[in-house]
Amino acid sequence: MPVISPDEINVILATDCGSTTTKAIMIEKIDGHYRQTYRGEAPTTVEEPAANVTIGVANAIAEIGELAGRKLLDENNEIIRPARGNEGCDIYISTSSAGGGLQMLVSGVVREMTAASAKRAALGAGAIVLDIIASNDKRKPYEQIQRIRELRPDMILMAGGTDGGTEKHVVQLAELIAPAKPQPRFGSEYRMPVIFAGNKEAWPMVRDTFDDSVELSQVENVRPILDRENLGPARDMIHDLFLEHVMAHAPGYDKLIAWTDAPIMPTPGAVGNILKTIAEKSGINAVGVDIGGATTDVFSVFDGEFNRTVSANLGMSYSISNVCAEATMPNILRWVHVDMDERELRNRVKNKMIRPTTIPQSLEALIFEQAVSREALRLAYLQHKEFATTLKGVQQQRTVGDLFTQDSGGNSIVDNMKLDLLVASGGVLSHAPRMEQTAAMLIDAFEPEGFTRLAKDSIFMMPHLGVLAQVHPQAALEVFERDCLIYLGTCIATAGKPVPNKVAFEYRITGDITAQGEILAGELKRIPLAADQEARVSITPHRKLDAGNGKGQSVEKTVHGGTVGIILDGRGRPLLVGGETGYSRQDVSQWVEALNLYENESLVSSK
Amino acid sequence: MAHAYTPGLKVTECTNLRVRRILPISGSVHVEKGQDVQAEDVVAEAQIPGNIFPINLANLLATAPAELQNCMKKEVGDRVEIGDLLAESKGIFGFFKTQYHSKSAGVLEAVSKITGQVILRGAPIPVQVKAYVTGKVIDIMPEHGVVIESTVAFIQGIFGIGSEAYGPIAVACETPDEILRAEHIKPEMSGCVIIGGARMTNEAIAKAVEIGAAAVISGGIDDQDLKNILGYDLGVAITGTENIGPSLIITEGFGDIAMAERTHRLLCSHTGHAASVNGATQIRAGVMRPEIVIPLDQTHSSDTIDEGVVEGILEPGVTIRLIRDPYFGRIGQVATLPSEPQVLGSGSKARVLTVTCENGEEILVPRANVEIIAD
Amino acid sequence: MQTSFLHILKAIACSLSIVLLSAIIANGQEAEPDQPANVKELIIKDRDWDNGDSLIVTVPLSDFYFKKLQDLEQADGHLLIGMSEEYGGAYRPVSQFPPNDGTWEFDEEEKTLSGRVSSLTRHSHYYFRASWEPEEGDLTLLAESTEPMQSKRQWFIGEKRNLAFVGFVICGSVIFFIEIAKRGRPLKVRKIAGLNAVDEAVGRATEMGRSVLFVPGIQDLNDIQTIAGLNILSHVAKTAAEFDADVEVPTSRALVMTAARETLQGSYLSAGRPDAYNPDLAYYVTDEQFGYVAAVSGSMVREQPAACFYMGAFYAESLILAETGNSIGAIQVAGTAEPSQLPFFVAACDYTLIGEELFAASAYLSGAPEELGSLKGQDVGKIIVAIGIITGCIAATIDQPFSFVLTFVLIATAILLGVWWILSRETSQPSLHTPG
């Protein structure tokens, strides 16, 4: 790969090979700033008949080339580098989630401890974790072996034991995995990569347990002592092996690897990378979500702690039926303010599942789909909160005074009150006809508290920027701030259960706009504030509610606008909708009206 | 752009079908290149290593794992039967010996010095791969499988449950819009591939299970009925391992929907012919649709297709089916393909096309919501 | 554990029936026909509803003495009851009137005075004499019994009816709640801080390749705390079995060791890992308190368990154990009902179950209907205590009889509860409906 100094980079080409489409973007240096300029798309060509990923990549790049009037590919369909005049680009980078991305099996001793660390390492590296084998997963050894056999992961990560800790359990796990002889997904052309990131003293025994049929490697322990996690080495090793083994055996990837100027990253890993970089640079807590057809990824950075979860079967097309099964129909329909026939809907859901590419045509279908997405996001976030916890198994240092607040480890580090930025991406969120709908879905599903800025990834270029951040962080940051995010506005909400018919909070806005007033319990109000505007908002909540400074304490902050503006949310947290105690359908209709979510008056009033 | 790629389901009267029949692990192939095979012939066979029975012998004998080696009465590699003395502890002064008699049969595979675990491996599990379609072996992948080619009538369904099944075709519903009810299913259809019309009812499926049908094929199914049959709400469209008796295939979708006229006609024209059916569906990357394969007697000269996704080109005049509400299930012809995206009722902008329905009505739908009915 | 407890329950039932049967037989033997007193002077009756240690002596009095005794101001002497094992033998005084110790009663119509004579031995024959003992001068024999009298034991001791009532209410509510729990009604128990730490502590031990130490106190099996400790052991051991970690249980009583082994085996069985059970892990050390402590803390320092549980009755050893555990960096969870030892555990352990939380803990952990029900029943007992204390204090304050105040307190409580119930029905609705 040619080494170019970052200053000389003017034209950057980035692709993301998804499982169905390959998306390419071009970033150019204009007036000293990096801007994203053109984008192209083409179907991914990993599977038959093309069976060569570079064809799709070339098609997408060709589209950019046409749009930009720039010659990017030569006669052999190879990328022209470096950029010269109106030809070529300086660097080319790519991510990949084609063929289902990187699928891993992880193992650890205690499910909540080393196995959780191993899972975090794998998820952080951008993998989908197929299963976790742990000593206490309540399965019998033969069931575990059966499971290992059934799965066809791309890679296995073994953890377990602190350094100097248990050897017995670690070797026992190895004794389960070795005889099961796991088969890699992409045929038998290569040996299954197995990474050992457990008790280093157990390594010789683990090594003896495996024979030559696997590619065994060792990295530093993910949990050298129980009180500390060390995920970096394992993540790096996963990336290396992903390239070396998994990618290299997918059709056409050898060529793609040769093209790129930076190692290919799994798409979710790249998204996490950019989010982490942004949160670090701006000193904020951020949550990102990518809701796809089959899975929903949630990324969070709280106090510098990065976490990612993949909710494998929560998605809007392939998995839509599963969302309905998990959330149950009544929970979905509580977000719907018009009458719908449940039996009919069930069949529609299944039809969407078997024909996942269809899009809602009628308003009614859109309303339903957005209701489903609220539940999918809510469930995914719930899973994320359960997973993103402080470490478990840490000895507590206590004084006598602590006796009566005996907390244990493993509390969620996700705190909606501390959340500063919520970024949405994925079809149903990005392609919603109105930004208000995106904002409403985010607020209803994630229930942000206090002051939270909402944004959406305009054309899902976070993966590209994630890889770019590795080679050229400055360019990645500039593009992220200028072109990647479309700010929707700021949600201001109070935590706690508001007293019905009482004022939830009073607000006073100064700055580019001025306004003041009261928000009643259960009320939702939108105040327009454009993306380039700023305002100072002061909130005085009811004495039972908390806006960030404690119950009844007022909070003042500067907020940024967006296409939607400021959303003042007096519905309280947790947000209870439906059922007999929650907000009624009438309330939901009022919210729809307040945010002007859907145009069709006849539908809105036909409740 | 005057055309677009859309998914479509193959419904072909006559085609050359190549199927790859691959073993999950390497084994032996029983046929030779050029050989004619019947659908239910076993073409390849492999032995999956047997189940593993880990036994924590060190604990059972109350000895240290390191000493376990000395207590073993069987060597690694020895055959162990149920009740065999597997190990005996040394005891004190030759007294108080503890014995362990094996509770499972297998081959002693390993004795661990660290964990005190002994691993017995049960008898290998044979896996057989059948030919699936009657045809000719055209390629052999040594130790892995074969490719079989056959001239067939080939019909893809949209969704199915259950795995491979074989049987003669028996028509239960004479018209494609007739709902498949229990009374349509006769006892003589036992072992047959039953062809229904529109939705298959819960009772009809129950009857099919009762008489032991090989498969039931119909236009649609109600989600509630599917839930009743499976016993759970299907979340993800990855099927093939269900074991309800007959394999079920729906050709159009969920709800009250008639089977496509052409599909029904094709299936009826092969009444009595042997068919191979596979209900396995996987709607994910690497999509797999259920299929009905009816081998034809004589070799026709026609296009060769591989199993897999079929893509067609959307052009004016092409017959399509609308696959999304509010027009779900309607069939029509592409009238125009406006190149500019248009705003839909939902407020979204999307690429659209206009369709002339069978009743002459012209409607505007997003291109994503149509499906080519291939021929 | 479940199965062994079933066995134990069955065993209790059988043993009880054996004991009852033998008691009935024994009682039948001792019942002898009543000898009617043919001499009329003293009427001796067995006292009803007692333990068989007292008789009622009724002294028929002449008008002279009756008046004299009724008017205490005038009495210039005592009525003395003498008792002897043989007729005409040495009568020793066993009771006198006045003063009235609360057992003496006048009968105006019959002109008699009845009193109780206690601390008698069953099966023994007694003769009585009632004499007048003036302040100065000799005794005057007023009446005597000529036939021997025996005291008899009844099935129930009437005086303890309060106890019986409270016992029945508490046991009844325990059984009631057990039945409710068995019918599948979810019984909520509040979170007990520190219990969730069991998984964490055992997990830590597993990961670090160390053992889990469980000390069930230093008392024998007849201490209820030891039993509660063993109940918690069953949960700890089950968790450990799932994690495949070793639980070491040094005991200071042989019986506790036996019970601990039983518990461990049951836990390993119910965790589906009977092969991982190693009886040697529960062992007897010594009965000697400090010998035991020395051995346990020695082994703690040597084997460095990563998790230590102290559940049961502890005395002076609590601080030694807890400090040793703390020094080796183990997660420690303690629970005891010995008030004097709680401060040490609180100071040195990560989590402490205080007093009754120890007993509640096993119910909370298992969620078994029997245990949850008994916990709920005990809560009923606590309500009784609270009502009793409040009533007693009010009674003491306004100087009225206890039962009188109790009536009012109960009525007030009932009214308040009723109002609360009605109000809560109106305002609150069932929680968010989540079907499926």
Add this chain to the structure above:
Amino acid sequence: MTERTVWTILILAMIAMAFSRTMFDPSQSAGREYVKQVDGEWVKADLIDRNAGIAEVSYDRTAGLWIAAVFTLCIFSFMYRDNPFYKVAESTVVGVSAAYYMVVGFWSTLVPNLFAKLMPGVIQQWAMPGLSPEIEPTGIYYIVPLILGIMLLMRLVPSMSWISLWPLAFIIGTTAGLRMIAYLEADFLSQIENSFVPLIVFTETGIDYWQSFQNTFMIVSILSCLVYFFFSIEHKGAVAGVSKFGIWILMMTFGAMFGMTVMGRIALLAIRLEFLFREWMNIRPY
């Protein structure tokens, strides 16, 4: 290496000191036990007896004194860390006490309470000469504990170990039953009764405010502690406040008890040190 040297020197020095003290103690009482004979029994002699010349050194008691002192030091050595000296002391204590309790159990429980009841004749001849050889009428009932005991021992026979569950159940069951009555009576009713105090104490001159406050505070404390131990209600809202108060009361109690017990422990330590300094080494500050 250096550590070992240091410790060797220290220990040798200690031994040397102990011996030199024993040798050169001016009163000749360090490291020795004197005895005198009173009515044919040997009892401990004090300084006066020695001055009177009726005491003599008892070698076996002196050995006992040294063993006690050395073991005390061995146990103290645990304060530094685990070491072989501690292990020796620990094992000895454990072994001796276990054996001791076994013997005690046999002679003070089994023999007089079981065998003596069942076969007094044999026991009289063999172990308890004071016993009446006649079997008591109730003696035969003791066959039941004997059978239960034997059943308990069935644990040693693996195939019949289930039998031992029965006596175990009997023990647990009867204990629970007996304890419950005792508990209800002693802890439940009597404790309730003891807390019956007037909340407002009237005296002849009016209200005794201090006493009233004390009583009220006590009752409120009891009730709030009771709320803390009430498991049916989640600690939220008002209940949380009350139980928090209960917690504070508990904490104060714990603090007081902590102090008291620590004082007790220090006294124990003092006794041990006193033994070492005075009885063993005869070092007295006066």
